[in-house]
Amino acid sequence: MSRTAVIVFAGVVALFVVSWMVKAMVLADVSETNIVDAFMVTVAAFLTLAIYSFLYKDNPYYKFAEHLFVGVSAAFWMVQGFWTTIVGNLLPRLSEGLATWFQQPYQGGGYDLGVFVFPYSIMYWIPVILGSLLLMRLSPQGGWLSRWPLALIVGTTAGLNFVRYLRSDFIVQVAATFVPLFGRDPHPWQGFGHFFSNLDLSASGQFVALLSNWVIFIGVFCGLIYFFFSKEHTGAFGKASRVGIWILMITFGASFGYTVMGRISLLVGRLTFLFRDWLGLIS
Amino acid sequence: MIVEPQQARVVIPGTVRFLLLAFLAVVVSITSTATASEPNADSTLLETQQVEPVTSLVAQDFKYDNGERIELFWVPSVDDRLVDGLVTGYEVYRTVNEGDPQRLAILPPGANTFRDEAAEIDSVYSYYITTLAEETSAKSVATEPMTSEREWLNRDRGYLFLIAFVIAAAVIFFVETAKRGKKLFIRKIAGLEAIDDAVGRATEMGRPVLFVPGIHDMDDVQTLAALTILGRVSRTIADYDSKIFMPVSRSLVMTAARETIKSSYMAAGRPDAYNDDMVNYVTDEQFGYVASVDGLIVREKPATIFLLGAFFAESLILAETGNSVGAIQIAGTARPAQLPFFIAACDFTLIGEELFAASAYLSDEPKQLGSLKGQDVGKGIAMFFVIAGTVAATISYAWDIGPVNDVLDWLNQVFSSN
Secondary structure (H helix, E strand, O other): OOHHHHHHHHHHHHHHHHHHHHHHHHHHHOOOOOOHHHHHHHHHHHHHHHHHHHHOOOOOOHHHHHHHHHHHHHHHHHHHHHHHHHHHHHHHHHHHHHHOOOOOOOOHHHOEOOEEOOOHHHHHHHHHHHHHHHHHHHOOHHHHHHHHHHHHHHHHHHHHHHHHHHHHHHHHHHHOOOOOOOOOOEEEEOHHHHHHHHHOOOOOOOHHHHHHHHHHHHHHHHHHHOOOOOOOOOOOHHHHHHHHHHHHHHHHHHHHHHHHHHHHHHHHHHHHHHHHHHHEEEO | OOOOOOOOOOOHHHHHHHHHHHHHHHHHHHHHHHHHHHOOHHHHHHHHHOOOOOOOOEEEOOOOOOOOOOOEEOOOOOOOOOOOOOOEEEEEEEEOOOOEHHHEEEOOOOOOHHHEEOOOOOOOOOEEEEEOOOEEEEEOOOOEOOOOOOOOOOOOHHHHHHHHHHHHHHHHHHHHHHHOOOOOOOOOOOOOOOHHHHHHHHHHHHEEEEEEEEEOOOOOOHHHHHHHHHHHHHHHHHOOOOOOEEEOOOOHHHHHHHHHHHHHHHHHOOHHOOOOOHHOOOOOOHHHHHHEEEEEEEHHHOEEEEEEEOOOHHHHHHHHHHHOOOEEEEEOOOOOHHHHHHHHHHOOOEEEHHHHHHHHHHHHHHHHEEEEEEEHOOOOOOOOHHHHHHHHHHHHHOOOOOHHHHHHHHHHHOOOOO
């Protein structure tokens, strides 16, 4: 570690301690646990700044925050998976002894006020077996067994999603494209003469409504052509495909702006934390 | 002298006066007792205003279910009004096999339907509704005894089945056609042509290739498509003797990716060059994973980055970081909200279904090719009906022609969301 790095590190530690002490004094009037609260706020602020320091360049503080984040989150999800899924859901349905040992209510069959309320189901042994097969991955000889549960996961998901996507991404979308290209409520079509002599460019007017319908129709049709892979995109087909990709790009542009605005609000939230909760510069 | 006229005076004897007073007292007493024994006007109103029960109560079996649902419909009590209403709620009662009534639910005023979702097909049910008021209630006429039925087929989804059947049949047909060795045409996809060049560039620069398969698990078809493309990419990497590293956020993806890369290296005749450390698990946490991959990008400076799979808010962060180190980036996802970021920050982007088409194109497997061709049949059907429906809607709205209206109604029925 270079001398400069040591000096910077000492400065950061000193700044952290000063920040902690000042924050603790500020919180002394409003909280009995001011020292702990001040520590948590200061740690959160320093980790936030450590992550933001990546915008300058990669540095030891970013690495520290990164490794802390990865380590804590990996451990958290591991613990969460074990206690919620295995202990919370599975074991109480398999064995009364295990349920008692983990201090969980037994759910594998029993009586409630003299009425048999839930039967013991051997179905819950299926995930146990499949999960165990997945772990066979660790065995050099039995690694092939792990493909079976994997195949079940993929196949089941594909089957379930087939109907779901067929409805949401096909049926509903096609039906939504059945739009009239001339005249619609509350503007019935009364001929081109009437249309042009009463041209209304307001958002609720007939012109905008019809334009919207034309965009939907042409956009969907040309978009479908773009995603048609069985024919080379040449000639009229190619031109329609070009229209399709243009419409997609315009849509993506609008979506980009919309999403960036959402991200700005996240940044504002983080800056609010730094300037209000940590520094107390804004109320 | 003015003399005032003398007023006539009636002298009532003391005994008579006493009797008179006594009589008056008795009359007053009797009157007040009689008045007290009768309810006053207000209380008369409260007690005589009996609440009316609901009427026209009907129980019917729920159509197309497993036999566990029975629906109740009724006309609310005439006293169920927003202004000066007496009804405070309704109680739904059920008798099973002529046993004791069980209260199923308490519903608010205005309710006129209820669905019993705990019925069994072997039992006989009867229902009645009790209308509740402040101090009184009224029981409706009970429904006729009935049973719930189980239906094996939901006929409301007949057209959905037909469409699914046609597309599935097309997929099977093309899969079988491809299996027989017939070459199925698929147009070139721009991003895929760049794969070899991108891996070659990494080899020339002596820098590794980074492959990010998104943050979803193996149950997402985008991840599967990404792993198929990984097979081709890792094969090229093995041929070029380049390096690949692949941080993943799901343990199952890690095992599948290791297997894929291992197979590619073996197919390339270089099993010795394969190493399990090429694929490593980071964390399931979205932004923990992103922080790690970002750090990896700036430290290892890969020449080529593949971002293929299911991405969410991390897409722009990853793509921008990759862009900042000058890597060639080939991205692809079916998440519409993330595509703009990839298009803005990457060199090539596989848009939506192109990701799956790329998978089929690269693998050259009959199953994937047949599936893609079958989906093209689905798109052809969609295009046909989009034109037919739009023409029908246009004519129907503009000129209101009867047969065309019928066609539009039929199309709306076929493509209803049921």
